Amino acid sequence: MRRTVLGGFTAAALAAASLLALPAHAAAPKLTAKVVQGSVWSSGYGADVVVANNGDAASAGWTVEFDLPAGTTVSSSWSSTRTQSGQHYKFVNVSYNGAVAPGASTSFGFNAAGLGLPLNCTLNGAPCGGGSSTPSPSPTVSSSPSPSPSPSPSSSPSPTPTPTPTVTTPPGPVVDVSTAAQLTAALAAAAPGQTIRLAPGEYHGVFGTTRPGTEAQRITLTGPRTAVLVNDGPSGDAPDCPTPTPGWDPGYGLWLSGAPYWNLTGFTVKDSKKGVVLDGSHHVTVDGIYVHHVEEEGVHFRRSSADGVIRNSVIEYTGLVQPGYGEGVYLGSANSNWGCHGNSGGVDRSDRVLVENNRIGPYIAAEPIDVKEGTFAGIIRGNTFDGRGISGQNSADSWIDVKGIDYLIEGNTGTFAAPGTFANGYETHNPGTTPSFPNGCGNVWRNNTSDLGGVGAYAIRITSPSSCTARPNVVYASNKVTGAVSGLTNVPVTP
Template identity: 30%
Template sequence: MSIKLRSSNASYDRKGYVKFNTSSLSGPVSSAALKLYVTNIHSNTTSYTLEAKGISNDGWSESTLNATNQPSEAGTPVGTATVNQEGVYINFDVTAFINSQTDGAASFRLAGLNEDLGSDYATKENANAAARPILVVNGGGSSGGDTQAPSVPTNLTVMGKTSSSVSLTWNASTDNTGVTGYEVYNGSTLAATVPGTSATVSGLSPNTAYAFKVKAKDAAGNASGGSNQVSVTTDSDVIVGPGCTNALTSTAAIQTAMKNAKPGDVILIAPGAYIGDVSTAGDIPRTPEDPYGPGLFYSPKNGTSANHIVMKSCDPQNRATLKGVAMNDGSYGIHLTGDYWELRDLVIMNAQKGIVVDNGNHNLLNNVEVHLIGDEGVHFRDGSSYNTLEYSKIYDTGNYQAGYGEGAYVGSDESTPYEHIVIGNVIRYTVFNGDITAEHIDIKEGADGTIVEYCNFNGTGITGDNSADSFIDVKGINTVVRNNQGYRNGNANVVDAFQVRTHGSLYGTGKNNTFYNNTVNLDGVPGYVVYATSAATGTKAHDDVRINGGNLYNNNVNK
């Protein structure tokens, strides 16, 4: 369901309709709530109001409903809700309306109240049971209640940690009426209640061992058994020199520190937003016609294996933001051409490309958040090898060119002028969290030994442009994809979870790639967990899980 008010003229708005069977109610209810799951907030929207109206005639049919025969509506709204967050249920109090219905059904019309703003909602047809629309009723003398508990959440995994917090993710549960949330337990103590399949537990002590489990709950209050237990020790409480007292507080200071960095330097950045400028960053122009290079923040300097160059927020709980002014101006949020850098605890946004590493080796990107990007989020390019992206979050890419909006990109297309052989890059413990318009990870021909592990993919935003129809597209060689989770989330543009293809003939392509222990939900539609084209050779896969059934591997995958 997509609800977006196109214009202030009501004849151009977009509406959604839902209907529930209430025939089991034999009397007034004490409370009733309509719950809708927000899968995606449109890129031009930060917050808007969604209105629900009761429909007085429940005789309409989904199969015949169109723009000319919309059902009549009750005269006043039955509820409104503010929409400002993805991956959560929004609630409407519809008690009075439910008590006014006597025909065994209750229907609602949904529409946004703010011009040209909107978001997407899960429907019964395109979402798993954990995200479908729900009508939660208390009282009413219904004949028999729901006593079936949700299935047990599986594959609870630690996605990140600090000295005071632990981030967790898990596979969704299913339920006969729909899962409404999850409870996260620290030992026997309830630590968090969340609507989706991830949570960050804060307020923990440094250098302390914790054990977590998760339970699923449904609208009737039924709880599942506990998930697998994960044990984790929080980081030590790191004190960096004088803390933020002497941290950098201006764009000019950050750019100067990067241009003059030397092995062992620690560049601390104070909380705040810093708007980069290509005219002062010192980057090398790409062509003779370009007056400046593309980097908003740039460095060509090298650390060493013993003394890395570290650039990070001085306060990991209040990260600095490095940003540009446009997503279509050719800019790169951060551009590195050196070795042995660590970029930690930073937010990169509002540039055409997020973080680009060219001819850079042994670099680490840890706890970076990259979003609001015109093209790809992170790119290891031009011979860049042995780099790692970990414990990070990437979303909302491809706002300028949807077909080039990869979350992470390893290597380069054969037609480009870059060095194509890139070796041993690793992407792990990273959440690719919606509105990524192309593949979440694209591994190009010439990429050798790439590892992708413990990542989470939300397929909501994949557009199908430029053949983007999977979470990961592998054209390289000797790739290992393991222990990841992927969710189609009703997006018909997602055909397969992982694809192996060949491209060109100048570099190693489509050979000896391996997939195992991945869990995906493709909503039960045709398609494969791993699909290898006929030209790909040596593709191997085993012990992958597909939720809700369906094909695992096509015939060119060796099981």
């Protein structure tokens, strides 16, 4: 028999029943965006846009839009796909930073020509600070503290990297590691198609691999920025040429030797003799890593490590012990070192390396990028160079020294301010030039923005035009310069 029981409910019970009848809360992301102005110069500024998730589900992607006042434009950007309509800019996540976990954040960055700040910022159509879909007046803009003028190995300003990129794990088997011993073992046993995933924490040890991936099945080493590799070496007796040798620790933070087709993403390398060294390791992609406080170079493509990529990364505070050998990104080897590193016809052919959308500096003691003789056809594009702290030692007095051949250098933004020694923004040199290797020739500059801080002579100085008559360097009129003692360049400009 059917019974009616409603009459037996009290008012409180009815209220409770109503609450129980409400649908369960659906987990959802709650994204906000904040513009953080990192550096300012006389004609522009650089900024990071931090996208944070305060919700309880991961985001599937994000789109940040804002307007800039008349007279200010975005000159370059990184870690996003940018489109523009007049003074309105739209930035959409790229493959590795769209999924933002609850409580996590990711970022992209841009450089502005002009000093106007973003207006009407929206994130996925809602105000960047959260709330209704009515456009907000502007995002929060703050200035990062400037570092003190004299860094040293023992006491230097705190680095200010772009926040951790969100890392997407590729398909395939995953090896999770959380200790130095586990990482050492995983690198020694790495197999094509495998991902080695770092847990947050510091890993102290000797980290390297000789295990190759393949074109179809790359090997990935990935982790958050809070996964930090530290090499407390070097130690042992070094061989005549740097090769993996039992009992010898070269002091490198991470060393790939004869290990092509790797992805290195997200993590940090610090407090090592060198940061990341690639020897005979072609087709390696370095994406979104952070290298700082190393004694010598930050990232070195060496021993014909061709067709590599370094993008969306931050490199600063290098050359802490040997300032003249503290380059940010080092492509190839000097001809005096080809006896060890010239394994391709006697030349280090670390060719066709793409250096894209990185922030290099401040306190790179040598050049932010050194392009060595004998290398060909690289692309250096969309990077930000902060020249504070360039030492002037070992002829290091520019953002890039180009001794390679047929490089394209475009869309970069460079600034210089004290302290440091600064002669020109970009320079060429021609060591060991022969008909087969017209070093320092055939290079192209376009759409670069340079602020020489009233110190540097030329934005682009071609050291010896007569050495490149058959393969001249080309400087386009689209390059812009402010704060130059002498001007844009010392050679005729191409319209």
